[in-house]
Amino acid sequence: MATIEVQRQVLPILANPNQGARFYNPELPSSEPFVPGHRTCAGCGPSIQYRMTSKAAGDNTILVGPTGCMYVANSSYLCTPYNVPWAHTQIGSAGSFTAGVAAAYEAMIRKGKWKGQYPNIICEAGDGSASDIGLASISGALYRNHDCLIICYDNEQYANTGIQASSRTPYGGMTTFSPPGPEVPEGKKLFPKDLARMMAAGHPHCYVATASVGYPIDLMNKVRKGLNHRGAAYLMVYTPCQKGFVYETPRSIDLGRVVVECGLYPIWEWNPEKREYDYSFRPQNIRPVSEYLKLQGRFGHLHAEHIANMQRFANEQWKMMGVELPEALIQAADPKNQVNMAAAAEAEAIAETV
Numbered sequence: 001m002a003t004i005e006v007q008r009q010v011l012p013i014l015a016n017p018n019q020g021a022r023f024y025n026p027e028l029p030s031s032e033p034f035v036p037g038h039r040t041c042a043g044c045g046p047s048i049q050y051r052m053t054s055k056a057a058g059d060n061t062i063l064v065g066p067t068g069c070m071y072v073a074n075s076s077y078l079c080t081p082y083n084v085p086w087a088h089t090q091i092g093s094a095g096s097f098t099a100g101v102a103a104a105y106e107a108m109i110r111k112g113k114w115k116g117q118y119p120n121i122i123c124e125a126g127d128g129s130a131s132d133i134g135l136a137s138i139s140g141a142l143y144r145n146h147d148c149l150i151i152c153y154d155n156e157q158y159a160n161t162g163i164q165a166s167s168r169t170p171y172g173g174m175t176t177f178s179p180p181g182p183e184v185p186e187g188k189k190l191f192p193k194d195l196a197r198m199m200a201a202g203h204p205h206c207y208v209a210t211a212s213v214g215y216p217i218d219l220m221n222k223v224r225k226g227l228n229h230r231g232a233a234y235l236m237v238y239t240p241c242q243k244g245f246v247y248e249t250p251r252s253i254d255l256g257r258v259v260v261e262c263g264l265y266p267i268w269e270w271n272p273e274k275r276e277y278d279y280s281f282r283p284q285n286i287r288p289v290s291e292y293l294k295l296q297g298r299f300g301h302l303h304a305e306h307i308a309n310m311q312r313f314a315n316e317q318w319k320m321m322g323v324e325l326p327e328a329l330i331q332a333a334d335p336k337n338q339v340n341m342a343a344a345a346e347a348e349a350i351a352e353t354v
């Protein structure tokens with residue numbers, strides 16, 4: 001029996017990639033694979049990201065959702081925001097399930113059992129799944145180069161089970177597993193796993209990139225580049241979680257910009273053809289990390305020395321991106337030039353009186 005050639009979609013790249021959130025782009029597709037009616041918290045970054053990425057992919061898309069907020073809050077009985085086929089998979093098997101869907105479509109199309117184009121196959125794994133519990137299965141799918149896009153929607157914690165620390169939780173981040181106290185005043189002691197660069201280094205034949213909900217067009221273009229890439233692609237997206245980060249609900253997109261402007265979430269691409277990083281993305285402003293930290297309750301306990309530690313980390317990221325450090329950021333890495341966050345200062349003042 002003659003095999004049938006697999007027809008793949010090619011999605012156009014949108015103009016003005018770095019225009020930011022408050023920008024109407026008439027090129028945006030009108031399709032809405034992720035519709036209102038979900039049960040996530042107001043301002044939920046992962047949901048905003050889901051809408052953007054599925055909109056970029058369009059209607060010929062299949063979504064895979066390992067366990068996490070985007071499964072639990074979005075698939076209550078008889079109520080789902082997914083307007084395209086969507087399947088839940090166990091948290092550890094994100095990669096193997098997605099690889100199976102991709103392999104099945106390849107085989108069905110070749111055998112003439114599925115008429116039509118190859119669909120966009122997207123896995124949306126939380127950081128707990130992508131960085132910890134399901135890391136091996138995702139690495140397997142990337143290594144074997146199945147034609148799919150694996151997204152880590154990175155809310156920097158296990159949100160669904162009540163805000164526990166993951167290997168993506170930042171240094172100093174307060175979670176139920178990293179509470180600040182007299183022995184460990186900074187809360188989380190470890191810096192986050194360099195997950196996306198780990199994926200690029202280990203699977204250099206894949207398209208790999210980082211993105212943030214603060215830059216929607218850039219994010220949507222990276223989704224399209226990942227889907228257009230023949231083979232496996234990986235995207236790690238900053239998606240703030242209102243419940244765990246503790247911030248004013250309407251500021252999700254702002255946080256998605258400020259985290260990049262503070263050097264804590266470098267935005268880059270790995271080019272699998274040239275086998276090199278593209279570090280050319282530049283935010284409009286460069287700010288000290290304290291401006292990002294003070295917007296969130298999860299960092300309210302930090303002392304001056306911890307803020308300086310984070311600034312040193314951010315300065316290393318800027319250097320990696322090839323940015324010459326402004327003097328203000330070098331100074332900000334010295335604890336003498338930092339002050340305790342409000343909650344930490346208050347706790348210290350109370351401790352003095354007892």
Ligand SMILES: Cc1ncc(C[n+]2csc(CCOP(=O)(O)OP(=O)(O)O)c2C)c(N)n1
Pocket residue numbers: 046067068069070091092125126127128129130133155157158159160161166
């Ligand atoms: C093997 C296994 N371990 C633990 C759990 C419990 N669990 C369900 S959702 C979840 C959190 C997942 O975190 P993440 O992947 O970051 O997604 P988020 O909840 O942040 O959206 C955990 C630990 C599980 N379902 N299966």
Ligand code: SF4
Pocket residue numbers: 039040041042043044045046047069073155159160240241242243244
């Ligand atoms: S806990 Fe966080 S990730 Fe989960 S639905 Fe709420 S805002 Fe979204």
Ligand SMILES: [Mg+2]
Pocket residue numbers: 068126127128153154155156157158159
């Ligand atoms: Mg998470």
